Amino acid sequence: MSLVETMPETARFRALGPKQFDDIAQRYGLTEEIRRAVRLTSLVLPFRVNEYVLSHLIDWDRIPDDPMFQMVFPQRGMLAAEDLRRLEELSESPADGRALRTAIQGIRGRLNPHPSGQKKFNVPTLGGAELPGMQHKYLETTLYFPSQGQSCHSYCTYCFRWAQFVGDVDLRFAAQTPELLINYLGRHPEVTDVLVTGGDPMVMSTERLRSHIEPLLSVPTVRNIRIGTKSVAYWPYRYVTDSDSDDLLRLFQRVVAAGRNLAFMAHFSHPREIQTDIARQALSRIRSTGALVYCQAPLIARVNDDPAVWSELWRAELAAGAVPYFMFVERDTGPYDYFKVPLARAVEIFQGAYRTLPGLARTVRGPVMSATPGKVMVDGVMETPQGRFFQMRLLQARDPRLVGRPFRAQFDEDAAWLDELKLDDSTPRDLMAAITGSVWPDGAEDGESIPDPS
Numbered sequence: 153m154s155l156v157e158t159m160p161e162t163a164r165f166r167a168l169g170p171k172q173f174d175d176i177a178q179r180y181g182l183t184e185e186i187r188r189a190v191r192l193t194s195l196v197l198p199f200r201v202n203e204y205v206l207s208h209l210i211d212w213d214r215i216p217d218d219p220m221f222q223m224v225f226p227q228r229g230m231l232a233a234e235d236l237r238r239l240e241e242l243s244e245s246p247a248d249g250r251a252l253r254t255a256i257q258g259i260r261g262r263l264n265p266h267p268s269g270q271k272k273f274n275v276p277t278l279g280g281a282e283l284p285g286m287q288h289k290y291l292e293t294t295l296y297f298p299s300q301g302q303s304c305h306s307y308c309t310y311c312f313r314w315a316q317f318v319g320d321v322d323l324r325f326a327a328q329t330p331e332l333l334i335n336y337l338g339r340h341p342e343v344t345d346v347l348v349t350g351g352d353p354m355v356m357s358t359e360r361l362r363s364h365i366e367p368l369l370s371v372p373t374v375r376n377i378r379i380g381t382k383s384v385a386y387w388p389y390r391y392v393t394d395s396d397s398d399d400l401l402r403l404f405q406r407v408v409a410a411g412r413n414l415a416f417m418a419h420f421s422h423p424r425e426i427q428t429d430i431a432r433q434a435l436s437r438i439r440s441t442g443a444l445v446y447c448q449a450p451l452i453a454r455v456n457d458d459p460a461v462w463s464e465l466w467r468a469e470l471a472a473g474a475v476p477y478f479m480f481v482e483r484d485t486g487p488y489d490y491f492k493v494p495l496a497r498a499v500e501i502f503q504g505a506y507r508t509l510p511g512l513a514r515t516v517r518g519p520v521m522s523a524t525p526g527k528v529m530v531d532g533v534m535e536t537p538q539g540r541f542f543q544m545r546l547l548q549a550r551d552p553r554l555v556g557r558p559f560r561a562q563f564d565e566d567a568a569w570l571d572e573l574k575l576d577d578s579t580p581r582d583l584m585a586a587i588t589g590s591v592w593p594d595g596a597e598d599g600e601s602i603p604d605p606s
């Protein structure tokens with residue numbers, strides 16, 4: 153692999169996007185076909201990369217198939233050929249600016265930009281008023297979206313929050329400060345976990361992050377502070393050489409010294425992201441503060457749809473002292489057809505990788521759909537005299553009484569999400585009602601990032 157090691161270890165972060173693409177294309181000698189695909193597709197989908205991803209993660213000898221290149225660069229095949237042609241036609245004529253913008257909006261609208269409303273639901277209230285920047289779906293966990301953490305060091309082409317990065321989501325939902333969160337938590341002692349998420353909260357300066365996190369320490373019932381992030385994969389310098397990285401580690405130490413679990417929910421999609429020296433140093437420094445590192449990622453065609461890749465990834469995580477946690481199923485949004493992996497194949501990939509793991513790495517669970525009724529895990533495929541079934545259970549649910557109970561759905565080779573499955577007639581009524589939606593609040597949806605993604 154010929155990765156160009158050009159970065160000084162005192163690198164300063166700079167986001168690179170469509171405006172810098174011609175320079176990137178020139179530097180790496182991209183073909184005209186690839187340039188056209190990236191240029192046109194990034195009119196519709198977000199594109200952000202940085203120098204570290206370019207020079208340490210992408211294998212330029214393997215593009216366009218390289219998984220890191222697929223992960224961060226918009227690709228031919230993500231949009232319909234007809235849409236690409238139209239975009240090309242309109243973008244060649246400066247007089248067609250308005251028509252181009254209309255075409256872009258039209259294409260975005262067809263890519264399911266707001267799967268089930270994402271951040272509009274599960275919004276808690278205080279004194280009758282909705283609380284911006286929060287979601288409370290499961291009894292013990294509240295999600296918190298600081299407004300300054302709603303972007304990322306680089307964007308994943310498969311991100312289910314892609315619409316937010318092209319300005320198609322009203323970010324006033326996010327919280328400027330944690331005052332309302334703290335008030336709410338004071339009235340809800342059942343909330344033991346706060347997940348700080350984004351975008352990626354680690355794009356914030358240490359000072360800013362401190363202003364959101366330290367107040368949580370004043371709430372005695374909050375025991376676990378989770379941070380959802382892909383920063384170790386995309387910008388590990390955040391923990392090693394950024395000017396406020398030492399302060400950041402001191403902030404982590406302070407959380408741990410206050411008797412809280414600091415759970416660092418790291419998004420790693422491919423082993424390469426965890427195998428650079430700087431990423432290993434970053435993880436080692438994070439762990440030295442007493443923080444626990446849990447790792448999760450979605451299963452994505454062309455990026456990591458191979459048991460050998462997951463086996464290597466989970467082993468690398470274990471070797472770095474981190475805990476393999478979740479393999480998620482990709483949601484129906486953005487260039488979904490390009491990335492989706494059917495559940496039957498997802499089970500094969502998960503089990504193929506899981507079998508190779510030492511016991512300590514078998515902490516990982518999957519494939520898991522973070523779906524409307526809760527987190528649904530596909531345990532496997534069962535052969536029975538009545539036919540083949542997916543064996544499933546809820547790992548997390550609005551109603552805690554449903555958690556852990558097994559149920560099954562008819563096997564379907566092509567189904568890629570819960571709503572494409574037919575539950576077995578033997579499914580208990582309460583589970584059936586929760587899973588098929590007859591007891592959901594209107595439009596309810598799980599807002600937890602993959603990854604959170606981070």
Ligand code: SF4
Pocket residue numbers: 303304306307308310311312313350351352381382419601602603604605606
């Ligand atoms: S998946 Fe996470 S890191 Fe990737 S773009 Fe989305 S929020 Fe950012």
